[in-house]
Amino acid sequence: MKVxxxxxxxxxxxxxxxxxxxxxxxxxxxxxxxCPTCKYPGDDCPLIIGxxxxxxxxxxxxxxxxxxxxxxxxxxxxxRFKTATD
Amino acid sequence: xxxxxxxxxxxxxLDSATxxxxxxxxxxxxxxxxxxxxxxxxxxxxxxxxxxNSSSVASPDALSDSYFNSTWKSLNLxxxxxxxxxxxxxxxxxxxxxxxxxxxxxxxxxLWENLKMRMAHHISVDxxxxxxxxxxxxxxxxxxxxxxxxxxIVDVWGKWTAQLKIVxxxxxxxxxxxxxxxxxxxxxxxxxLQMFCKLIIENExxxxxxxxxxxxxxxxxxxxxxxDSHAISSAVEMISTLDVxxxxxxxxxxxxxxLHYRKLADANADSMPIPEYLNLTLDxxxxxxxxxTQFLLNHSTRSNTIASVKAVVKAxxxxxxxxxxxxxGFDALLDAEDITSLSNMYTLFSQLSQDxxxxxxxxxxxxxxxxxxxxxxxxxxxxxxxxLGFKRKLxxxxxxxxxxxxxxxxxMRESFALFINKRHxxxxxxxxxYIDELxxxxxxxxxxxxxxxxxxxxxxxxxxIQGKDVFEAFYKRDLAKRLLLNRxxxxxxxxxxxxxxxxxxxxxxTQKLEGMFKDTEISKDFMASFKNSKYSAAxxxxxxxxxxxxxxxxxxxxYPDTALALPREMSSALENFEAFxxxxxxxxxxxxxxxxxxxxxRASFPRGKKELSMSLFQTVxxxxxxxxxxxxxxxxxxxxxxxxxxxxxxRTLQSLACGKLRVLTKxxxxxxxxxxxxxxxxxxxEDKAYRLRINQVQLRETPEENKQVHEMVKRDRxxxxxxxxxxxxxxxxxxxxxxxxxxxIEMTKERGTLDLADIKKNIEKLINKDYMERQGADxxxxxx
Ligand SMILES: [Zn+2]
Ligand SMILES: [Zn+2]
Ligand SMILES: [Zn+2]
Numbered sequence: 001m002k003v004x005x006x007x008x009x010x011x012x013x014x015x016x017x018x019x020x021x022x023x024x025x026x027x028x029x030x031x032x033x034x035c036p037t038c039k040y041p042g043d044d045c046p047l048i049i050g051x052x053x054x055x056x057x058x059x060x061x062x063x064x065x066x067x068x069x070x071x072x073x074x075x076x077x078x079x080r081f082k083t084a085t086d
Numbered sequence: 087x088x089x090x091x092x093x094x095x096x097x098x099x100l101d102s103a104t105x106x107x108x109x110x111x112x113x114x115x116x117x118x119x120x121x122x123x124x125x126x127x128x129x130x131x132x133x134x135x136x137x138x139n140s141s142s143v144a145s146p147d148a149l150s151d152s153y154f155n156s157t158w159k160s161l162n163l164x165x166x167x168x169x170x171x172x173x174x175x176x177x178x179x180x181x182x183x184x185x186x187x188x189x190x191x192x193x194x195x196x197l198w199e200n201l202k203m204r205m206a207h208h209i210s211v212d213x214x215x216x217x218x219x220x221x222x223x224x225x226x227x228x229x230x231x232x233x234x235x236x237x238x239i240v241d242v243w244g245k246w247t248a249q250l251k252i253v254x255x256x257x258x259x260x261x262x263x264x265x266x267x268x269x270x271x272x273x274x275x276x277x278x279l280q281m282f283c284k285l286i287i288e289n290e291x292x293x294x295x296x297x298x299x300x301x302x303x304x305x306x307x308x309x310x311x312x313x314d315s316h317a318i319s320s321a322v323e324m325i326s327t328l329d330v331x332x333x334x335x336x337x338x339x340x341x342x343x344x345l346h347y348r349k350l351a352d353a354n355a356d357s358m359p360i361p362e363y364l365n366l367t368l369d370x371x372x373x374x375x376x377x378x379t380q381f382l383l384n385h386s387t388r389s390n391t392i393a394s395v396k397a398v399v400k401a402x403x404x405x406x407x408x409x410x411x412x413x414x415g416f417d418a419l420l421d422a423e424d425i426t427s428l429s430n431m432y433t434l435f436s437q438l439s440q441d442x443x444x445x446x447x448x449x450x451x452x453x454x455x456x457x458x459x460x461x462x463x464x465x466x467x468x469x470x471x472x473x474l475g476f477k478r479k480l481x482x483x484x485x486x487x488x489x490x491x492x493x494x495x496x497x498m499r500e501s502f503a504l505f506i507n508k509r510h511x512x513x514x515x516x517x518x519x520y521i522d523e524l525x526x527x528x529x530x531x532x533x534x535x536x537x538x539x540x541x542x543x544x545x546x547x548x549x550x551i552q553g554k555d556v557f558e559a560f561y562k563r564d565l566a567k568r569l570l571l572n573r574x575x576x577x578x579x580x581x582x583x584x585x586x587x588x589x590x591x592x593x594x595x596t597q598k599l600e601g602m603f604k605d606t607e608i609s610k611d612f613m614a615s616f617k618n619s620k621y622s623a624a625x626x627x628x629x630x631x632x633x634x635x636x637x638x639x640x641x642x643x644x645y646p647d648t649a650l651a652l653p654r655e656m657s658s659a660l661e662n663f664e665a666f667x668x669x670x671x672x673x674x675x676x677x678x679x680x681x682x683x684x685x686x687x688r689a690s691f692p693r694g695k696k697e698l699s700m701s702l703f704q705t706v707x708x709x710x711x712x713x714x715x716x717x718x719x720x721x722x723x724x725x726x727x728x729x730x731x732x733x734x735x736x737r738t739l740q741s742l743a744c745g746k747l748r749v750l751t752k753x754x755x756x757x758x759x760x761x762x763x764x765x766x767x768x769x770x771x772e773d774k775a776y777r778l779r780i781n782q783v784q785l786r787e788t789p790e791e792n793k794q795v796h797e798m799v800k801r802d803r804x805x806x807x808x809x810x811x812x813x814x815x816x817x818x819x820x821x822x823x824x825x826x827x828x829x830x831i832e833m834t835k836e837r838g839t840l841d842l843a844d845i846k847k848n849i850e851k852l853i854n855k856d857y858m859e860r861q862g863a864d865x866x867x868x869x870x
Contacts, residue, residue, distance in 0.1 A: 001689070001690065001691065001692075001711060001712070001714065001767050002688075002689070002690045002712065003687060003688070003689045003690075003708050003709055003711065003712045004629055004687065004688050004689075005628075005629065005630050005656070005685050005686075005687055005705060005709075006629070006630070006631060006685070006686040006687060006688055006697070007630070007631040007632075007633065007685060007686040008625075008630050008631070008632050008633065008656070008659070008683065008684075008685045008702070008705075009570075009571075009572070009633050009634075009635070009683060009684050009685070010632065010633070010634045010635070010660065010663075010678065010680075010683045010702070011570050011634070011635045011637065011645075011678070011679040011680075011682040011683055012634055012635070012636050012637065012664075012667075012676045012677060012678050012679060013636070013637045013638070013639045013642065013645075013676070013677050013679060014636055014637070014638065014639070014667070014671065014674045014675065014676050014677075015639060015674060015675055015676075015677065016673055016674060016675075017673050017674060017675055018673070030640060032638065032639045032640045033640035034640070039597055039600075039601070040601060040604060040638070041601075041638045041640055042638060042671075043671070046673070047673065
């Protein structure tokens with residue numbers, strides 16, 4: 001008796017390294033989903049992580065930063081938002 | 087009055103047409119007597135010669151009472167003859183001259199009074215007292231079904247009209263000179279007819295027996311036992327001539343018709359099969375209309391009568407029995423799809439504005455029958471096709487029998503929505519599964535047009551469903567399997583279903599489905615670049631053609647992480663893929679969903695080589711038997727080697743050793759897999775086909791999976807309820823409990839049917855989370 005695999009159809013799901021099962025602090029949608037304006041998650045709607053370690057949908061954060069009340073601060077910790085560089 | 091008796095014209099120029107009613111039949115049966123009245127021929131024809139000198143009557147110079155008396159005597163003698171149907175002894179010319187002479191000496195008034203008295207005497211004695219009254223009196227005290235009063239009176243009528251004609255001739259001068267110019271007097275003929283009417287037709291005893299007899303004749307006509315219709319025709323003609331059709335005949339005829347059909351309805355409405363009863367009613371309407379056309383002469387009165395009798399037939403046969411008829415037979419007609427009878431019923435009922443009864447009964451029928459289709463879990467598997475058949479049947483009935491009536495169509499839709507939602511969640515689940523079967527490859531062979539038609543019709547059912555969330559959850563899960571296990575019948579069909587769903591469920595649902603399609607497309611492209619990379623070498627060296635779907639978790643159902651232990655070359659293949667993926671997609675990580683993995687495996691059984699389509703779990707188990715022919719492995723050994731949990735392992739071993747195609751044999755034999763069981767390769771495995779599919783187990787939904795979907799829907803529903811409650815509280819700030827519950831149900835009913843308990847529970851949760859608080863016994867306040 002000899003058994004060999006010819007073809008294999010495997011299934012995987014991808015997640016962002018950061019914040020699996022967590023939601024964006026701005027739009028409240030899971031990081032693995034999209035910001036409210038995008039339809040397809042992934043590189044088209046990436047995450048942005050601050051030096052303060054807070055993560056958001058990039059589109060959500062950029063929109064926040066354009067508002068007057070943001071004053072360039074992280075909406076979670078109120079520290080100046082700077083993108084983590086690592 | 088007497089408009090159709092041209093009494094003021096010259097007798098000889100009378101046109102018979104002015105007396106003739108238009109009825110063809112009446113014309114054919116017109117009695118001879120009538121023609122004599124018209125002076126248009128016959129044995130008693132008289133010739134009028136208005137001017138002559140010779141006379142047997144006294145000359146006009148004898149202007150005394152004695153002259154009047156002697157002249158009257160001659161005239162009276164002649165009248166006696168005429169009234170006893172004999173020719174007068176005196177010449178007609180002499181009689182005419184005598185009348186003229188009397189009129190010329192101003193005796194017209196006295197002559198007219200005498201003539202009237204003589205005519206009245208003749209009618210009341212010869213016709214009434216000596217003939218009609220005794221007969222009528224006898225009949226009045228002893229009613230008889232042989233009542234022939236109509237015949238007798240028609241006979242007398244014939245005599246009288248003929249006699250009256252002769253009198254008119256005889257007294258022509260009086261008629262033309264004196265009566266014509268007297269506004270107080272009628273002509274001789276009109277007077278004679280009026281007397282006849284007054285003394286005979288309006289005689290209470292005679293008149294009522296005349297009508298009784300006529301109505302008996304009509305009854306006979308209705309039972310097709312009327313031997314001779316002449317009496318009816320003549321009597322109706324007489325009645326019309328005497329201008330008592332509207333006052334006397336019509337009301338009594340309509341009343342007699344009413345009684346006839348009341349009896350008919352009494353005898354049949356409770357017992358006759360409804361289709362027959364409806365036909366009986368329609369036949370009766372046709373018969374009454376035809377009978378009226380045949381016998382009732384005057385056009386204007388006839389159409390009035392036809393309308394009246396038809397109304398009476400419908401009132402007695404249908405209107406007053408409407409409830410009985412509906413309760414007795416409507417459901418059976420619907421059961422039997424008796425389109426003809428349903429159409430008859432609908433037509434009659436709506437003419438009588440009784441269609442509300444049908445609408446109510448139709449709604450009840452649909453609710454009861456429909457509930458029967460959805461309520462019993464034992465019938466869940468066939469629920470959707472039963473519902474589709476039921477709906478199709480009702481559509482045909484509404485279209486063909488109810489003329490597409492809006493009220494009945496609305497009743498159907500409302501009833502469907504009512505019964506289908508009495509069974510919570512399951513109809514939505516079954517509809518999703520039905521669509522899955524339609525779209526799944528290799529199930530039913532049907533052409534595109536039929537597939538589209540079925541999708542459209544099942545969506546009509548879906549429209550009635552309030553638990554759209556349950557549908558969405560199952561649909562998504564099934565679509566995932568079709569896409570990931572390559573079991574979708576056609577991409578086109580998937581897309582057109584998507585378009586249909588967009589209208590029903592809205593964008594947020596279909597966007598997720600579109601995301602699923604997009605994920606599989608992107609994976610296809612990604613695999614092309616993977617195959618060209620060095621990372622694909624590990625799989626290739628192991629002889630495996632690896633294909634990986636890399637999915638965005640947000641679109642797909644959640645699947646469990648299974649800690650499956652893969653053979654080294656397999657896990658190495660995946661590790662290489664993962665490395666390639668992460669090199670292209672930074673900031674991500676990958677989880678394997680092995681429960682969806684499947685393989686094509688080549689196995690060389692002693693009785694032949696086979697190519698097997700298997701689940702990854704099956705494959706991993708089967709690989710344990712590589713190069714092992716006679717040795718058996720225990721359940722525990724397999725479990726240890728694969729790391730599968732009991733549920734997955736049991737299901738997998740069952741599919742390999744207890745299904746239709748058994749590649750393993752189990753010891754002891756049996757349908758169930760238990761710890762301690764031993765498994766060996768089935769050395770006798772054989773099948774006609776080379777390619778075999780044994781991974782159906784993957785497609786099949788497990789009870790755990792089903793439960794999981796329902797629980798997930800329930801959880802999502804709770805979030806949704808809470809979201810809705812918060813929105814309502816935010817808008818109103820202070821809300822009464824009843825109002826909050828009402829609005830919550832209203833805003834969530836499309837998504838899922840809610841229990842009051844669910845809402846209360848979530849209000850409590852929101853109070854605990856400080857979103858809102860109580861104020862008094864029945865009011866909530868929003869806390870911002
Ligand atoms: Zn966001
Ligand atoms: Zn975005
Ligand atoms: Zn921060």
